[in-house]
Amino acid sequence: MITKNDLSGEFIDKIISIDGGICAVSEVEVSGVRNGKYGVSIIICKDSNVTGVFTSNKVIAAPVQYTKKIIEDGKVSAIIANSGNANCFTGDQGIFDCEKTVETLSKIFEIPKNQIATASTGVIGRKMPMDIIIELINQASQNVENSNEASINAAKAIMTTDTVYKEAAVEVTLENNKKIKIGGICKGTGMIAPNMGTMLCFIATDAVADQKVLNESLKNSVNDSFNMVIVDGDESTNDTVLLFANGKSGNSILVDNNIDKNFQEGLNILCKDLAKQMAKDGEGATKFLEVEVKGAKTKIDAQIASKSVVKSSLVKSAVFGGDPNWGRIVAAVGYSGAYMDPDDITIAISSEKNLVNLVLDGEILAFEGTDNLKTAESIMNEKEIKIIVDLKEGTYDAIAYGCDLTYDYVKINAEYTT
Known part of the structure; x- marks a missing residue:
């Protein structure tokens, strides 16, 4: 939970914690379902600008390879994430399985395949149980909505050894006194080390921002948040942070070609809060x-x-x-x-x-x-x-x-x- 203690003096009245997680951002619709250790989360964010930060491990999971290519054009309309299987060290089959999940989601929501990102977390080196994953996608697709409950369900569906779901949201008053919102969900408890870890994090904002601006802002935030979390020192093959902006507020975060300082601090605070939630939920942790x-x-x-x-x-x-x-x-x-x-x-x-x-x-x-x-x-x-x-x-x-x-x-x- 973000409190006044997390804010420095000049930002105390500019950034407030709000409910709703990723669904605090208007027109972001999500859902999540589980079947035992497997889960699927769907995030619909049509025509959003997007950027991402990924693992620096030389062993790179198939969904990371796939999503890196997808977001090169700077656009995304949906994200499909699964838990229970990392889809890593799975060769060409792993990429094919990414394509299969994307194709399934594309048909259901009539979204272009080249605007759907993927992410996975779980055991490395095992083939994806595609029958289960496809069935979970079909189930999750029936309950996509913008609500507090939907955000929680999406956060729960990507949990592995996590014991609690993780979400946060803030409302930011920009330097021109206009308001925007930022909301996110994440997972991660083990294989957490510098340069991120087995963590998935999806952050939405209703601000107006292109990929270049989002990329600069996200890298600034990640450096002092997710990159500063260590649970066990093991670096994952799957870590993914995606930041997307749907522009629905109509308010730009550029001030004289610079990123609005209040927006940057709002994103910093949100990422630090999610990072601390991961550390507190470290595998077996008591302190x-x-x-x-x-x-x-x-x-x-x-x-x-x-x-x-x-x-x-x-x-x-x-x-x-x-x-x-x-x-x-x-x-x-x-x-x-x-x-x-x-x-x-x-x-x-x-x-x-x-x-x-x-x-x-x-x-x-x-x-x-x-x-x-x-x-x-x-x-x-x-x-x-x-x-x-x-x-x-x-x-x-x-x-x-x-x-x-x-x-x-x-x-x-x-x-x-x-």
Whole structure:
């Protein structure tokens, strides 16, 4: 849930959280159905401009290959996504199955095949159960609508090991005081690593924007949101984020050939919220972890240091065990590659109610018998924990999102295909 705390001062009255998920955007119609571990979501967004960001894994799933080509022309009218099978490492058959799903949807809704994008999530290396998928497409096609319930159903249908559906929406007052809406749904709990992970995310807006503008705006948002989430460090073959604009508000997001700053911040906030929802729902997770690195020499230093800490299995295990082992934190910063001087570093941890320094300007404050250690131990037993690292080397900062590493994570993934 997006709150006032997620907004900086100048945007507090410009961006508000609203209900409806992806259906907060007018004339976006969706549905979703499931059959056991398989699910299908349909998104109808006729004559929309579109852009996308995809996995950087060298093993690329068939739907990613297919959709990359589809959106080259900058137009999309529908998205078909399935869960339960990744359609990856499936060769020519995988592309054929993408074409088959697209053909099925095209006939039902009379949408050109070259305007239908596809996405998949699930087990790698298994052929698509096309009989099941086609039947689910037919079922889902009967209930396509614009409603809160439809958005939730679409979000639920693409879940795999997710335990909760994920959606968000905002209304943005642009610099010219006109209003637009942005809404999205996503899935993702495991195989989440930098450069996105096994995540699918579909974001709609009623703003007027062409593909070039959407592409710039989306890349800006992804860099500080989805690319900063780490659940387990494994990078997926299927990750897909699509942003499409149907222009129904009639309001452009260009101001003197620049992207409206309020729109950009609205998209940033929405993507960060969805990213945090994924981290909180990490496979087997019991605690949400946020790592802020500030005072870095460069933006890249801030990003790699924060991701190094949130990715560390030792740090994640300490979070699970409620152990304020700051040595694991400083070690993760040290091997991250970020410029640092151990004599300058400050490390703190906080919860909603408390904050305590573990190390201050290189001096250890949390050791046996100190109040700092007792407070730290109390904080580590909270459900949401923030680690703050100040490198004192510059002015750049970054925040990474993750979760603890639990016994259940191992159990879930040990039994994933059985």
